[in-house]
Amino acid sequence: MDLHFESIDRVVEELAEAQYIADRALATVLFLSHRLGKPIFLEGEPGVGKTEVAIVMSRLFYTELIRLQCYEGLDASTSLYEWNYPKQLLHIRLEEQGQKEKEEIEELIYSLKFLIKRPLLEAILRSEDKAPVLLIDEIDRSDEEFEAFLLEVLSDFQITIPEIGTIKAKTRPMVVVTSNRTRDVHDALKRRCLYHWIEYPSFEKEYSIIMTRLAGIESRFAEQVTNFMQKIRTVDLLKKPGISETLDWAQALMVMHRQFLDEEVTMETLGCILKYQEDIEKFKKEIWADQDQRATYLPR
Amino acid sequence: MAGEVIRFAGFLKDRGFRVFQSSVKDAIRGLEIIGLFKRGDFLSSLRSNLCTNELEWSQFPNLFDEFWDMKALEREEPPQESTSEDREVEEVRADGEFLHDIDQQGGAEAGDIHEKEWLEGVTYSCLSRVEKKDLADFERGDIHVAQLALKRMMEPFKITVSRRSKRSQRAASMDFPRIIRRSLKTGGTPMELFYREKKRRLKRLVILADVSGSMDRYARFVMPFLLGLRGVGSRAEAYVFSTSLSSISFMIRHLSFEKALVRIASEVPDWSGGTRIGYSLHQFNQGPGQRLLSRRTVVLILSDGWDLGGKELLRREMETLSRKAYCVVWLNPLAGDPDYEPVCQGMRVVLPYVDHFLPVANLQGLKRVGRLLSRVMTH
Numbered sequence: 024m025d026l027h028f029e030s031i032d033r034v035v036e037e038l039a040e041a042q043y044i045a046d047r048a049l050a051t052v053l054f055l056s057h058r059l060g061k062p063i064f065l066e067g068e069p070g071v072g073k074t075e076v077a078i079v080m081s082r083l084f085y086t087e088l089i090r091l092q093c094y095e096g097l098d099a100s101t102s103l104y105e106w107n108y109p110k111q112l113l114h115i116r117l118e119e120q121g122q123k124e125k126e127e128i129e130e131l132i133y134s135l136k137f138l139i140k141r142p143l144l145e146a147i148l149r150s151e152d153k154a155p156v157l158l159i160d161e162i163d164r165s166d167e168e169f170e171a172f173l174l175e176v177l178s179d180f181q182i183t184i185p186e187i188g189t190i191k192a193k194t195r196p197m198v199v200v201t202s203n204r205t206r207d208v209h210d211a212l213k214r215r216c217l218y219h220w221i222e223y224p225s226f227e228k229e230y231s232i233i234m235t236r237l238a239g240i241e242s243r244f245a246e247q248v249t250n251f252m253q254k255i256r257t258v259d260l261l262k263k264p265g266i267s268e269t270l271d272w273a274q275a276l277m278v279m280h281r282q283f284l285d286e287e288v289t290m291e292t293l294g295c296i297l298k299y300q301e302d303i304e305k306f307k308k309e310i311w312a313d314q315d316q317r318a319t320y321l322p323r
Numbered sequence: 324m325a326g327e328v329i330r331f332a333g334f335l336k337d338r339g340f341r342v343f344q345s346s347v348k349d350a351i352r353g354l355e356i357i358g359l360f361k362r363g364d365f366l367s368s369l370r371s372n373l374c375t376n377e378l379e380w381s382q383f384p385n386l387f388d389e390f391w392d393m394k395a396l397e398r399e400e401p402p403q404e405s406t407s408e409d410r411e412v413e414e415v416r417a418d419g420e421f422l423h424d425i426d427q428q429g430g431a432e433a434g435d436i437h438e439k440e441w442l443e444g445v446t447y448s449c450l451s452r453v454e455k456k457d458l459a460d461f462e463r464g465d466i467h468v469a470q471l472a473l474k475r476m477m478e479p480f481k482i483t484v485s486r487r488s489k490r491s492q493r494a495a496s497m498d499f500p501r502i503i504r505r506s507l508k509t510g511g512t513p514m515e516l517f518y519r520e521k522k523r524r525l526k527r528l529v530i531l532a533d534v535s536g537s538m539d540r541y542a543r544f545v546m547p548f549l550l551g552l553r554g555v556g557s558r559a560e561a562y563v564f565s566t567s568l569s570s571i572s573f574m575i576r577h578l579s580f581e582k583a584l585v586r587i588a589s590e591v592p593d594w595s596g597g598t599r600i601g602y603s604l605h606q607f608n609q610g611p612g613q614r615l616l617s618r619r620t621v622v623l624i625l626s627d628g629w630d631l632g633g634k635e636l637l638r639r640e641m642e643t644l645s646r647k648a649y650c651v652v653w654l655n656p657l658a659g660d661p662d663y664e665p666v667c668q669g670m671r672v673v674l675p676y677v678d679h680f681l682p683v684a685n686l687q688g689l690k691r692v693g694r695l696l697s698r699v700m701t702h
Contacts, residue, residue, distance in 0.1 A: 031357060031364055048367040055353045055368060066377060101494055108497060112513055210375065214343040217371040220380040 028057045043072075043079040044224075044232045052219045053080070062177060062198035064213055067221035069203055070265020077158035077199035084197070087155040091142040093165035099172055104144045104184060107137050133186035143176055147192040150180070154194040162212075163202040170209050177215060224266055226253050232266060237273055244282040247322045248273045251284060254320050255296065258310065264296045271295050284321055324359070325351050327394065332373060334390050340379050346372050491520035526619045526649060526700050528559040531607060533626030535565035535598035560615055563587065564603035570611065600630045600673075601637030608643050616647035621699055625654045625683070628670030638672045645676040650699055653677040654692060656684045 028034055034050040045053075053076075056063045065073040081088035091102055111132040118128045131137075140148065146157040162170070176182065180192035200216060202208055224232060226249055233245040252269045264272075272295040281288045290311075297303045310316045328351050336342045350372035357364050366387055374380045490498065498517040506513035560572045571587050608616075616622075622644060630637060645651050653673065674680065679695060682688045 047363060048370070051357065051364050051367040052371045055356065055371060058356045059349055059353060061349060096493055098495065100496075105494070108516065109513065116512065204377070207376070210341060210343075213375040214346060217349075218374045218376075218380065219371055220374075220377050 028054055030054075037083055038079060039235075041079045041082050042235050043075060044228055044235060046228065049076075049219060049221070052217050056217050057197065059217070060195050062200055062216045064208075064216035064218050065199060065201045065221060066204055066218070068223065068263060068265055070267040071221045071223060072266055073201040073221055074158065074160055077156050077201075080197060080199065081156040084153075084156070086153050087149060088158060089142050089146045089149065089155050089196075090158045090160060092160050093162050093169070095164060095166055097165045097169050100141075102141050102143050102169070102172075103176070103182065104141055105139045106133075106186075107139050111137050135187065138184070138187075144182060144190070146196045147180055147182055147190055150192040150194050150196050154192075154196045157196045157198045159198065159200045161203055162200050162208055163205045167209065170212055174212055174215070177212075223256055223263070226250075229253065229266060229269060233269065233273055236270055237277065240273060240277060241282050243322075244276075244284075245273070247284045248276075250322075251289075251320050252296070255306070258306065260297065260302045260305065261299045262297075262302065264298075268296050268298075286317070286321065289321070324354065328354065328369070331369070331390050335373060335386060338382075338386060340373065341375050342373055489520065491518040493520070494518060495520035526621050527615065527617075528696070528700060529615055529620055529622045529648075530559070530561040531568075531603070531622065531624045531626075532561070532563045533565065533598060533600065533624075534563045535629075560611070562607060562611070564598075564600070564606075566599045566602070568603045568606040568610075598626070598630055600626060600628070601633055601640055604640035604644060605636060608640055608647075612644070612647070616644070618649050620648045621650055621652065621696070622648045623652045623654065623696075624677075627655055627657050628673065634672050638676075641673045641676040645678070650678040651676060652679045652681065652692075652695065652699070654681050654683040654688075656682065 028037070031047065031051050031054050034054045035045065035047060038045045038050060038053075052063060055061070063076070065076060067073055077090075078088060114132050114137075115128060118131075123131075138144075142157070146155055149155045159173070162173075177198060180195055181189060182191075183189045200212075229252060230245055230249045233240060233249060234242065237245075248269060252264060252272075256263050272292060275292055275295050276282065276284075276288065279288070279292075293303055293306070297306060310320070329347055332342045332347045332350070350369055353368045353372055354365070357368055359365060366384065369387070370380070370383050374383055490501075495518040498519040501517040502513045502515070505515055505517070560570070562568050562570050562572075574586050641651075655670070679699075681692055681695065683692060
């Protein structure tokens with residue numbers, strides 16, 4: 024495992040090989056997180072590739088990606104473990120016919136076989152041989168109680184199940200936490216993580232992302248799309264399109280066999296980029312209606 | 324080098340950063356690992372360890388330059404004949420070796436002493452000065468510090484969970500009585516599962532903020548604070564008024580608060596206009612208030628009480644408001660002044676109908692508001 028990530032330069036190379044174009048700052052954070060054993064806390068606008076970081080990490084280390092998607096109301100029983108009550112109850116009834124002692128049955132129904140393993144427990148159990156990548160996605164959607172609970176797990180990767188005992192991870196899973204900032208995450212959690220803010224990509228970065236991710240795209244067309252996207256992000260919109268929208272859009276146009284941006288095709292596919300009716304209206308009214316402005320978006 | 328990093332952390336702390344002791348330790352460990360060869364790596368390593376939110380993230384590079392360039396100048400009193408970048412690298416390298424030496428002779432101890440010094444040494448900081456400052460007297464430099472401090476105050480509300488439980492759709496604790504009762508249908512084999520969860524009890528918060536001319540400077544500071552109260556859940560509603568009322572709930576719910584703030588300032592028709600509190604309250608009570616006000620609603624009004632409208636209307640509307648709501652909190656920036664008496668007539672009329680009257684002239688005042696709210700918001 025240490026064969027990878029021996030220096031920051033190496034990380035940049037590895038990421039590029041895995042088709043993730045990262046700037047050096049992000050590579051530094053990944054490197055440090057690997058060495059210090061600290062989780063990474065990623066923030067940024069939607070669609071800039073936060074979740075992708077974890078996916079790429081798991082690919083780099085040839086290990087499993089365990090994903091915990093957060094939502095309001097997420098709690099220990101849905102994120103850690105839960106006893107499989109129906110199975111237990113059925114089993115008790117089956118055993119009632121047999122000759123087993125009560126204690127024996129009890130021991131049986133409180134064994135690992137009757138445990139529903141949720142992502143966090145899974146991450147700990149899987150780390151027996153090779154540390155998995157644990158992605159805790161959109162933590163800002165969960166509630167504060169869950170955060171507090173997560174702290175406990177992240178600090179020493181050990182879980183106590185009263186009926187079974189304490190299970191401890193042999194190796195620390197690599198943890199990536201992402202947030203869209205719909206609310207502030209508590210300090211106690213941030214303190215334990217390395218923070219990184221992913222910005223909208225620059226022209227060069229976005230261009231090379233399109234070129235690496237979309238096989239068979241013409242470089243001239245990629246340039247046109249990048250130019251358009253860079254421009255549209257300067258407009259004050261409710262939701263600025265991220266890099267994932269760029270890829271979607273370029274792919275959509277490729278599927279339509281239209282590898283050239285013109286007014287007609289842009290209007291037809293505007294829904295790939297702008298996801299709010301208000302934004303579409305605004306774009307049409309303020310930019311598209313203006314001949315000069317429109318010209319700057321399109322190739323000459 | 325460890326000492327320098329600790330001093331840098333202190334420097335950031337003075338500028339409103341939330342710096343934790345453990346992060347500083349990790350920052351130092353991180354530097355040991357990556358080595359000190361490139362300024363860029365040095366920056367990103369410190370940045371990822373010492374920042375905790377976007378605001379800090381964006382301010383970091385400038386502060387980094389400020390601190391380390393200052394250091395470089397101090398160090399190199401006798402000017403040398405080399406480019407500044409070379410110098411930087413050399414200097415950093417030299418320090419790296421120094422660190423290495425310390426490590427060999429029990430460097431941990433040395434680090435600890437530094438750290439202790441730093442923790443105890445900070446009694447005076449820019450932050451504590453800014454906290455007491457009147458919001459209206461803020462200078463440009465204070466604004467950054469204040470923004471960070473505000474962010475810190477917007478810690479999520481503690482949601483108290485009631486002891487009573489209710490039936491729940493999602494997986495929570497098992498409702499065994501119901502499971503077993505239902506299992507009788509299938510001959511004692513429970514086929515369906517039912518859950519119960521603890522009830523959440525949080526009141527609804529309604530914010531009415533005055534953004535008229537006399538309140539302009541305060542509103543700009545208090546608004547981010549109020550917007551941060553989104554932590555109280557989806558049930559918070561916010562309105563701004565000067566001569567008439569407009570809702571900003573949609574904006575604060577769908578945008579990050581920096582964006583929301585810009586949009587509110589540009590879209591609210593009469594930001595910094597005159598005030599007609601009575602009429603605005605009337606609009607509220609007749610319109611959204613019908614739906615929003617109940618004994619589970621906390622109303623928070625932010626205004627200095629300078630009113631151009633009729634007194635009788637104001638009194639009547641305040642009465643309605645206080646009768647319908649659980650409690651009415653009035654935040655007044657002028658109340659912080661010890662000489663202040665509610666002289667303006669508007670204020671005198673409303674006082675009997677206000678449950679809590681608090682000053683919000685400075686950040687400390689806001690802190691108190693946060694505390695009060697977390698008390699009155701929960702049952």
